[in-house]
């Protein structure tokens with residue numbers, strides 16, 4: 036994470052002191068590096084510069100308007116999974132013809148909204164959904180372009196919660212049934228089957244599963260073309276992993292090297308849906324130490340950020356690096372601790388059994404690799420306002436989302452007269 040480094044003994048995000056930001060903005064807070072976002076996007080883009088392609092950033096990993104607009108300015112589009120995500124994309128000014136719409140449970144309203152906006156295509160996850168998109172498209176009076184999401188039955192060798200390409204998964208349609216799905220699609224009057232989609236999972240750290248899936252997908256496209264379906268887009272999804280701890284994932288160039296040979300004779304536009312590989316290591320979350328506490332078994336460090344602010348460790352037993360913001364803290368004696376939050380759940384931790392320098396009240400900590408599935412998974416559980424998001428650019432920074440207020444917590448709620456006893 037070259038954009039997050041110690042300078043003069045203090046962790047910086049590019050040219051901005053993290054400790055100064057924490058003073059000004061209070062904690063917890065998310066900080067992203069503009070330079071990291073741009074360089075990660077460009078590395079991916081350049082890996083595929085030799086072939087027609089579209090990078091649809093998986094916005095479920097980070098959906099701040101400023102970040103969506105940044106990738107759009109760089110020529111990218113979006114991979115969306117809900118009407119709300121489409122709304123964010125529209126508000127950010129991302130052209131709808133660069134948006135692909137995935138997800139197993141699209142509602143009629145979401146389908147109609149996407150048709151009205153003119154998204155590039157729907158990634159269809161079941162025959163039921165295919166027939167429903169046809170019906171809604173007929174009602175709206177706009178044909179729907181689609182790609183069927185096939186499930187190639189490839190083991191991505193990642194956490195089971197983020198494996199999506201196995202036969203037992205709820206996602207996609209068995210690749211062996213692709214021909215019949217496209218035959219069905221061809222018979223539906225408001226459907227244009229222009230692509231094939233596949234996404235096998237997330238945080239994948241070797242090229243093998245990608246190459247295997249790409250081979251199966253490319254074979255499938257050839258068969259569909261023989262059946263005279265005009266497949267012009269191959270969407271290979273996202274899932275390229277990043278270094279959280281000691282993983283050594285392939286670079287985008289190595290990933291491209293593994294999959295491009297499978298597609299080179301097809302002449303399709305390749306669509307990608309990278310999320311984590313672009314945003315993950317472009318952000319940190321900063322938190323402050325509140326208290327220490329010890330029992331016979333464990334020593335706890337209690338911080339002001341909880342699982343509502345960053346849920347990955349609690350949800351996936353995910354490892355995230357922890358760095359003291361003041362470099363001098365690194366030289367204190369190390370102890371094994373649990374880093375826990377204020378939320379009333381035993382699962383509320385950001386690190387477990389971690390060797391950290393002895394921490395004292397008011398020490399600042401950076402939770403590394405928090406740019407993906409960090410803020411987007413934050414909630415108001417325990418009525419905790421969500422943290423602000425700050426985008427650093429050189430020695431400047433901009434608050435791209437304000438900290439929520441207590442007022443935000445109760446917006447839209449009301450107490451009916453049959454409870455208060457007041458007459459209305």
Ligand SMILES: *Cc1c(COP(=O)(O)O)cnc(C)c1O
Pocket residue numbers: 093095096114137138234236237238272273274275308309310311312407
């Ligand atoms: C989550 C998801 C992605 C992004 O995954 P990353 O691991 O963040 O790259 C892409 N496509 C689909 C369909 C997804 O569900």
